[in-house]
Amino acid sequence: MGLSRKEQVFMALLGASGVAGLTALILFLVEAASVLRPTDIKFGIVFDAGSSHTSLFLYQWPADKENGTGVVSQALACQVEGPGISSYASDPAQAGESLQGCLEEALVLIPEAQRRKTPTFLGATAGMRLLRQKNSSQARDIFAAVTQALGRSPVDFWGAELLAGQDEGAFGWITVNYGLGTLVKYSFTGEWIRPPEEMLVGALDLGGASTQITFVPGGPILDKSTQADFRLYGSDYSVYTHSYLCFGRDQMLSRLLTGLVQAFSNFYYTFHFLNLTSGQPLSTANATIWEFCQRSWKLVEASYPGQDRWLRDYCASGLYILTLLRDGYGFSEETWPSIQFRKQASGVDIGWTLGYMLNLTGMIPAEEPAQWWAQSHSVWVATVVFLVLTLVAVLGAAAVQLFWVQD
Structure with missing residues (x-):
C-alpha cells in the first residue's frame, strides 16, 4: 500500500x-578560511627633559611586533609648559607638577585598560647635566620630585634618569634611520624587509651643552667606550657614537647656548630661518650667515617682525653650527650637500626618544595575533x-x- x-x-x-x-x-x-585577527595596539610614553623645555612623545605599535621589534609610530607630541626641569632647582615639586598637563593629554589617547601597562620613561639631557655638575643635591631633588609625580600616575613608570651623551646620540641615530626607512621598510609585496646596509646614514646631534656624532664605521671600533650595540628587526648593529661637551664647563657660554640649541631640531630651526635647508652649497651657507650677522639690529627687527624671542640668537647660532660642521666635523664643499637638515622624518620628530622606544620594544613580550574562521560575503x-x-x-x-x- x-x-x-x-x-x-x-x-x-x-x-x-x-x-x-x-x-x-x-x-x-x-x-571557511582561517584569518588572523588584528592584534592589540601597545603604547609607550617618553619625556625628553631638555635644557630649555620638556616634551612628551606618545608612541604606539602593533603588539605582535616585527622580528622582535615594534613598528612604532608617533601618536602625540606635546610640549610641556614652562622651562626645562633644571630650572626648578629652588622648587623641585614644580618640576613634577609641570609634566601633568601633557601626561593627561596622552592618557586620553590610551584605552583605560592599557594605561597600567604603558611604559613611561623620562630622560634628562644637557640642562640636568649642567645642574648636576653645579649642585648634585639639587639635581637629585628634581629627579625625586619627577619620580614621585610620575610614579603616582596610572602608567607603568620605568624611571627618570640622566641620559648619557652617548645614549642620546645612539638613540637619535636609530630615530633618524628608522624615519628614513633604512632599518626596516614595507615592500610592495606586503612584507617588511631590511634595506641594504649602505643606505644607513650618520646622525649629528646638537644639544644645549654637548654635540653628538653617530655612524656605522667602515672598520672595527677600537675604543669600546664609543661603541653602542643594538638588535633591531632581527639585525645587529654596532655604531660609533661620541659626545663632545662643548662649553660644558664655561657657564657664561652655556647660558648663551641654552635655549639656542635643542637636540637635533636646532640644526633645522636655525638653518630654516636662514633659508638654508634646501641643499645649498657650503659657500652659500657661509655667505648667507655672514650677511645676516652684518646687518644692523634695526634692519633685522624690521625685516622679521614678531620674532623678537629668538631673533637675537640666530647669528650666534648660525656661526656656531657653521664652525662646528665645517671645522669641527670636517665637512667640506664636496661633502656639505650630504647633510640633510630636518625637523621630522616620516611624520615623527627627530630626536632620541623614538630610538629609545624602538629599543625598548625589544624587551616587551610580543603577542601573537588570534586565529579565527571567516567566510566571504557571498558564501555567508x-x-x-x-x-x-x-x-x-x-x-x-x-x-x-x-x-x-x-x-
Whole structure:
C-alpha cells in the first residue's frame, strides 16, 4: 500500500530540510578560511627633559611586533609648559607638577585598560647635566620630585634618569634611520624587509651643552667606550657614537647656548630661518650667515617682525653650527650637500626618544595575533539562505505532522 499524500509531503519536507542543512554545513566548513585577527595596539610614553623645555612623545605599535621589534609610530607630541626641569632647582615639586598637563593629554589617547601597562620613561639631557655638575643635591631633588609625580600616575613608570651623551646620540641615530626607512621598510609585496646596509646614514646631534656624532664605521671600533650595540628587526648593529661637551664647563657660554640649541631640531630651526635647508652649497651657507650677522639690529627687527624671542640668537647660532660642521666635523664643499637638515622624518620628530622606544620594544613580550574562521560575503549569504530553507522545511514538516495527527 503506497504512502498517502500527507505522508509524501511530510517525507519531502523532511528530505528537503536534510539536504538544505547538509548544504549549509558543507558551505560553512569547506568555504571557511582561517584569518588572523588584528592584534592589540601597545603604547609607550617618553619625556625628553631638555635644557630649555620638556616634551612628551606618545608612541604606539602593533603588539605582535616585527622580528622582535615594534613598528612604532608617533601618536602625540606635546610640549610641556614652562622651562626645562633644571630650572626648578629652588622648587623641585614644580618640576613634577609641570609634566601633568601633557601626561593627561596622552592618557586620553590610551584605552583605560592599557594605561597600567604603558611604559613611561623620562630622560634628562644637557640642562640636568649642567645642574648636576653645579649642585648634585639639587639635581637629585628634581629627579625625586619627577619620580614621585610620575610614579603616582596610572602608567607603568620605568624611571627618570640622566641620559648619557652617548645614549642620546645612539638613540637619535636609530630615530633618524628608522624615519628614513633604512632599518626596516614595507615592500610592495606586503612584507617588511631590511634595506641594504649602505643606505644607513650618520646622525649629528646638537644639544644645549654637548654635540653628538653617530655612524656605522667602515672598520672595527677600537675604543669600546664609543661603541653602542643594538638588535633591531632581527639585525645587529654596532655604531660609533661620541659626545663632545662643548662649553660644558664655561657657564657664561652655556647660558648663551641654552635655549639656542635643542637636540637635533636646532640644526633645522636655525638653518630654516636662514633659508638654508634646501641643499645649498657650503659657500652659500657661509655667505648667507655672514650677511645676516652684518646687518644692523634695526634692519633685522624690521625685516622679521614678531620674532623678537629668538631673533637675537640666530647669528650666534648660525656661526656656531657653521664652525662646528665645517671645522669641527670636517665637512667640506664636496661633502656639505650630504647633510640633510630636518625637523621630522616620516611624520615623527627627530630626536632620541623614538630610538629609545624602538629599543625598548625589544624587551616587551610580543603577542601573537588570534586565529579565527571567516567566510566571504557571498558564501555567508548562501549559508544563511540554506539555513533558512532548512528551518522552513522543518517547520513545514512539523505542521504536516501536526495536522496529520489531528485528522
